Amino acid sequence: MAGSSSKIAIYGAIGANVAIAISKFVAAFFTGSSAMLSEGIHSLVDSGNGLLILFGVHQAEKPADARYPFGRSKELYFWSLIVAILVFSVGGGMSFYEGVEHLKNPAPITDATWNYWVLGLSMLFEGISFFLAFREFNKSRGDAGFWATLRRSKDPSVFAIMMEDLAALLGLVIALAGVYFGHMFNNPYFDGGASICIGLLLVSVAIFLIYKTKGLLVGEGVDDETLDALEVLARQQRGVEQVRRPITMYMGPQDVVLALDVEFHDHLSANEVEKTVDELQDAIRAKFPEFKRIFIEAKGLSGKQRQASGPAPVSPQI
Numbered sequence: 001m002a003g004s005s006s007k008i009a010i011y012g013a014i015g016a017n018v019a020i021a022i023s024k025f026v027a028a029f030f031t032g033s034s035a036m037l038s039e040g041i042h043s044l045v046d047s048g049n050g051l052l053i054l055f056g057v058h059q060a061e062k063p064a065d066a067r068y069p070f071g072r073s074k075e076l077y078f079w080s081l082i083v084a085i086l087v088f089s090v091g092g093g094m095s096f097y098e099g100v101e102h103l104k105n106p107a108p109i110t111d112a113t114w115n116y117w118v119l120g121l122s123m124l125f126e127g128i129s130f131f132l133a134f135r136e137f138n139k140s141r142g143d144a145g146f147w148a149t150l151r152r153s154k155d156p157s158v159f160a161i162m163m164e165d166l167a168a169l170l171g172l173v174i175a176l177a178g179v180y181f182g183h184m185f186n187n188p189y190f191d192g193g194a195s196i197c198i199g200l201l202l203v204s205v206a207i208f209l210i211y212k213t214k215g216l217l218v219g220e221g222v223d224d225e226t227l228d229a230l231e232v233l234a235r236q237q238r239g240v241e242q243v244r245r246p247i248t249m250y251m252g253p254q255d256v257v258l259a260l261d262v263e264f265h266d267h268l269s270a271n272e273v274e275k276t277v278d279e280l281q282d283a284i285r286a287k288f289p290e291f292k293r294i295f296i297e298a299k300g301l302s303g304k305q306r307q308a309s310g311p312a313p314v315s316p317q318i
Helices: 002-031 034-060 075-104 113-139 146-152 156-184 189-218 224-235 270-287
Strands: 240-243 247-252 255-264 291-300
Touching: 002 034, 002 113, 002 156, 034 075, 034 113, 034 156, 034 189, 075 156, 075 189, 113 156, 156 189, 224 240, 224 255, 224 270, 255 270, 270 291
Parallel strands: 255 291
Antiparallel strands: 240 255, 247 255
């Protein structure tokens, strides 16, 4: 259900951006507005980015096999990184370049009516797209603040689309200001300056997305609060003497690998240890369903004395 909801937000963003891009390019052609051309480029890039994220979601849903034993969930992070690079280079770079060129060769806007109509409709469609993405974002928000949830979010199909839509809305406001003041004062430099500001806005969003997806792609783990909760759960099991700091890694937004090193009292039998390990796994999955793969190394305190004769007994890893 969560995946289907995320796809609805992506489909909404793609549809809105395609329609908006076409209308912006038409308006830019008839009016010669640099800011409008930059906004058209922005919407076109956003449309392609939505398709790339949708492809990443599709690839991430493929089941594990012999070649990819942990599945392909990280493909979503890879394609999200490509999206961030495109926003930086194509969206931000071209908008900045177009603005500089317009300042070098200024041309007044002949008729702003086209721009006002297109910008108004664009705000409407982008607002709908942002609402869909923000609704998905809020499902995992709880009582946390917006920025705290944004930093915590591990699903690029939600936060990347939402940030792009937010950047689009801010870009439309900048473009509207550039067109309005440029037309009012008959000064084309407002239009070129707006295009540069849009480029800087896109570059800023791209840097944030690159930072987020880089950590997830490299192998980011869960937060300290979750690690502490895992340790508490482990220590609550009968016969547990010591628990080392858990090791985790995000394979996907709802797919986390967990490795636990647990030491039991040496008086427990192998069957009792195995039963406790099963109970621990059930307790972890009940509280944290995102842990799809749990590896527990269980050994008795007397394992150090048994090192001379061989390794400490290890429970079956699940």
